[in-house]
Amino acid sequence: MRQAIGGFHLDEEGHWTADLVCGHRQHVRHDPPLMSRPWVLVPEGRASRLGHLLECKRCDELGAALAEAVRAACIACAEDAFEDGGIRGLCPEGRLELVRDRLRATDFGSVVSDAIRALIEEWELRKRSGPPK
Numbered sequence: 001m002r003q004a005i006g007g008f009h010l011d012e013e014g015h016w017t018a019d020l021v022c023g024h025r026q027h028v029r030h031d032p033p034l035m036s037r038p039w040v041l042v043p044e045g046r047a048s049r050l051g052h053l054l055e056c057k058r059c060d061e062l063g064a065a066l067a068e069a070v071r072a073a074c075i076a077c078a079e080d081a082f083e084d085g086g087i088r089g090l091c092p093e094g095r096l097e098l099v100r101d102r103l104r105a106t107d108f109g110s111v112v113s114d115a116i117r118a119l120i121e122e123w124e125l126r127k128r129s130g131p132p133k
């Protein structure tokens with residue numbers, strides 16, 4: 001997902017980092033010949049890039065994790081309700097109505113909160129263990 005640059009700061013190692021409006025950060029090093037971003041070295045250059053869009057992998061990961069968590073919760077809820085409807089001897093329309101009622105009553109906010117918490121823990125673990133080797 002592309003996110004706008006809202007500002008810049010130097011990290012603890014002295015590398016320029018873009019602060020994206022989503023709250024995530026991304027290094028924008030000038031490290032020729034690997035990365036050529038001479039604009040990042042001067043205030044005018046950084047100011048000229050405010051509002052520019054960068055791909056934010058963390059937002060992509062977050063979107064995918066939330067979609068998967070909600071999908072899994074919907075499937076589990078629907079399967080449970082459908083089975084309950086069968087045990088109660090409901091007709092197909094009754095079972096479908098029970099599935100709808102249970103989906104409406106499910107607290108997907110907690111599903112989303114749990115998924116966000118799990119992903120943040122995963123990011124913290126990755127940060128502590130360093131870049132992949």
Ligand SMILES: [Zn+2]
Pocket residue numbers: 003020022023024056057058059060
């Ligand atoms: Zn982001």
